[in-house]
Amino acid sequence: MSQAPNVYDAEPIPAAARAEIDRLLATGDLFRYTAADASPVALLEAEFAEMMGAKFALAVASCSAALFLSLKTIGLPRGAKVLIPAFTFAAVPSAVVHADCTPVLVEVADNYRIDMADFEAKLDDDIGAILISHMRGHTSDMDAIMTLANARGIPVIEDAAHSLGTQWHGEKIGTIGKIGCFSFQSYKMLNAGEGGILITDDEDLIAQAIIMSGAYEHNWKKHPGVCTRFEAWQNKLPLYNTRLGNLSAAVIRPQLGELARRVTDGLANHDYVAEALNVSPWIDVPPALAPETRAPDSIQFNLVGMTDDDVHAFVEAAQAAGVKVQVFGMSTDNARAFWNWHFIGEQPDLPQTRAMLMRACDVRLPARLTRDELDYIHAALTGAAATAMSANRDVA
Ligand SMILES: *Cc1c(COP(=O)(O)O)cnc(C)c1O
Numbered sequence: 001m002s003q004a005p006n007v008y009d010a011e012p013i014p015a016a017a018r019a020e021i022d023r024l025l026a027t028g029d030l031f032r033y034t035a036a037d038a039s040p041v042a043l044l045e046a047e048f049a050e051m052m053g054a055k056f057a058l059a060v061a062s063c064s065a066a067l068f069l070s071l072k073t074i075g076l077p078r079g080a081k082v083l084i085p086a087f088t089f090a091a092v093p094s095a096v097v098h099a100d101c102t103p104v105l106v107e108v109a110d111n112y113r114i115d116m117a118d119f120e121a122k123l124d125d126d127i128g129a130i131l132i133s134h135m136r137g138h139t140s141d142m143d144a145i146m147t148l149a150n151a152r153g154i155p156v157i158e159d160a161a162h163s164l165g166t167q168w169h170g171e172k173i174g175t176i177g178k179i180g181c182f183s184f185q186s187y188k189m190l191n192a193g194e195g196g197i198l199i200t201d202d203e204d205l206i207a208q209a210i211i212m213s214g215a216y217e218h219n220w221k222k223h224p225g226v227c228t229r230f231e232a233w234q235n236k237l238p239l240y241n242t243r244l245g246n247l248s249a250a251v252i253r254p255q256l257g258e259l260a261r262r263v264t265d266g267l268a269n270h271d272y273v274a275e276a277l278n279v280s281p282w283i284d285v286p287p288a289l290a291p292e293t294r295a296p297d298s299i300q301f302n303l304v305g306m307t308d309d310d311v312h313a314f315v316e317a318a319q320a321a322g323v324k325v326q327v328f329g330m331s332t333d334n335a336r337a338f339w340n341w342h343f344i345g346e347q348p349d350l351p352q353t354r355a356m357l358m359r360a361c362d363v364r365l366p367a368r369l370t371r372d373e374l375d376y377i378h379a380a381l382t383g384a385a386a387t388a389m390s391a392n393r394d395v396a
Contacts, residue, residue, distance in 0.1 A: 003376075004321060004322025004323050004376060005369060005376060005377070007364040007366060008364065009366075010191050011191070011262075011366070011368050013191070013254070014257075014258065020040065020250040024250060030247055032244065032245065032246055033215070036222070037222060039246055040249035040250045041243075041245070041249040042223065043249070043253065044057075044059055045058060045197070045223075046224075046225075047256055048199070052175055052199050053172065054199035054201060055200070055203075055225075056199065056200055056202075056203070056206035056226055058197065058206060058210055059195065059196070059197045059243075060195075060197065060198065060213050060242050060243065061243065062091075062183065063161040063183035063185070063196035064091045064094065065196055065213075066182070067092065067095035067096075067131065067181050068095045068099050068240075069198065069209045069212055069242070070205075072212055072240075073212070074157075074205070076099070077128070078101075080101045080102070080128030081102050081127050082099075082101045082127070082129045082131050083106055083119070083122060083123065083127050083131065084131045084132075084133060085105070086105040086106060086108050086350045086353040087108035087112060087135050087328075087336065087338075087356070087357065088133035089161075089335055089336055090336070090340070091335075093105075093343075094343070095131075097344060101128065101129075104122055104127065105338055105347055105350055105353075106118050106119050108135075108356060109352065109356065110302055110360070111138070111287075112135060112286065112356070112360070113138055114132070114145070115352060116145075119148070123148055123149075123154070125152065127154055128154070129154060129156075129157060130154055130157070130177075131156075132145060132157070132158050132177065133161075134162065134163040134166065134173060135162070136162055136296075136300055136362070137163045137166055137294060138288075139289060139292045141289065142168050142291075143291070146177075156178060157179045157181065158173065158181065159181055160174035160180050161181065161182060161183035162183070162297075163295065164259065164263075164295065165189060165259060165260075165262070165263035165266075166294055167292070168291050168293075174199060178205065179199070179202075179205060180198065180200070181198045182199075183195070184196060184197070184248065184252055187297075187364070189259060189262055189263070189295065190252050192252045193248070193251075194248070195248045196244075197244075203228065203229050207229035207230050207232075208229075210226065210230075211230070211233050212238060212239065213240065213242055214239050214240065214241035215239075216239050261367070262295075262297075262367040263367075265367040265368070266296050266365070267295060267296060269365050269374055270294065270299055272371075273378045274299065274301075276375075276378035276379075277299075277301055280381075280382040280385050280386070281304070282305060282314075282385035282386075282388075282389055283301050283302070283303065283382065285300075285302075296365065297364070298362060298364045298365050300361065301360070301363075303359045303361060305389075310388050310389060311327055311358075311359065313387070314385055314388040315327060315330075317385075318381055321380035321383065321384060322380065323380040325361050325362070326361065326363075327357075327360065327361050327362075328357040328360050328361075328362060329356075329358040329359075329360070336357070338350060338353065338354075
């Protein structure tokens with residue numbers, strides 16, 4: 001293989017989606033609440049809940065909308081503090097702000113997981129909720145988090161946007177907290193362009209989330225299996241109208257059967273490239289925590305023993321070989337660098353997370369890549385590290 005593979009292309013949507021999409025186009029039946037029952041969105045919710053072993057699911061416009069609705073359903077007062085990791089995508093603190101709450105950032109270690117000492121120090125009785133963002137699918141210590149949260153009676157919401165298929169002690173990520181939220185945006189395991197879904201076992205929370213997502217009047221009757229709590233909330237909640245449409249559901253449903261293969265292949269690809277990268281003295285891929293079985297579609301690694309100039313030289317050398325590397329803390333206006341989240345107001349500095357972001361690299365590694373393509377990518381990366389280090393050492 002002499003050319004870099006394209007890591008941005010998605011997999012084709014299974015052909016089985018076509019007949020359903022044609023039917024929807026022919027009938028114009030695109031709104032989830034037009035049909036009396038069994039709309040594609042309702043079927044997706046039932047199938048997703050069953051796959052995850054959750055009682056209830058609600059499909060919405062994005063994972064961000066799912067996070068926002070989750071925060072609204074737990075009844076936090078205006079301005080309530082929500083603990084989130086400092087390493088996540090800007091959409092996560094944005095969902096907190098959108099829900100009229102205040103994010104409190106927790107330090108993240110150089111293995112991309114929440115620093116539990118800082119978490120415990122910041123978990124006081126002022127904290128109204130904990131939003132665990134499993135950034136890039138890396139799972140923090142959920143045993144310790146749930147023990148601390150339960151001891152104080154603080155609800156935990158999981159941002160599992162990038163963790164579909166990940167397990168913790170064999171339990172599915174997204175089912176450990178009170179609510180789990182997932183994304184169907186194109187760079188996630190299931191691709192509908194846009195979309196999201198939340199799951200919970202709590203009847204009161206799902207009833208509120210369904211109404212607030214836009215089940216106006218008695219459209220909640222089209223959510224089978226969710227029973228006693230709708231009447232109690234009727235006309236008491238705002239309608240944020242952040243529903244999913246039938247076309248998106250028709251694109252997602254045939255992909256559910258592909259998930260197991262994508263998870264297996266994604267993990268095998270990741271571990272194969274990780275092993276090859278770890279041979280380089282300049283590259284470190286942190287291991288998963290012991291209870292964690294990952295479902296990656298990208299790889300993160302730290303550059304070690306490099307100055308800022310070396311890091312820039314590495315990124316350039318990799319780019320010249322056709323492999324795009326993003327160093328989270330170094331690219332201009334990166335949405336995953338907490339210091340760019342000016343909209344959350346003043347925050348204390350987070351030196352540990354800052355140092356990690358200045359050396360942590362991100363490379364997409366979709367499950368569909370072949371061994372040859374993976375070999376090209378890891379050789380380009382280790383070669384770029386060697387080039388950067390020999391070039392910059394000569395000058396020095
Ligand atoms: C993609 C992503 C989101 C946002 O998902 P949307 O569906 O685009 O709103 C939130 N958190 C994490 C960790 C993500 O990877």
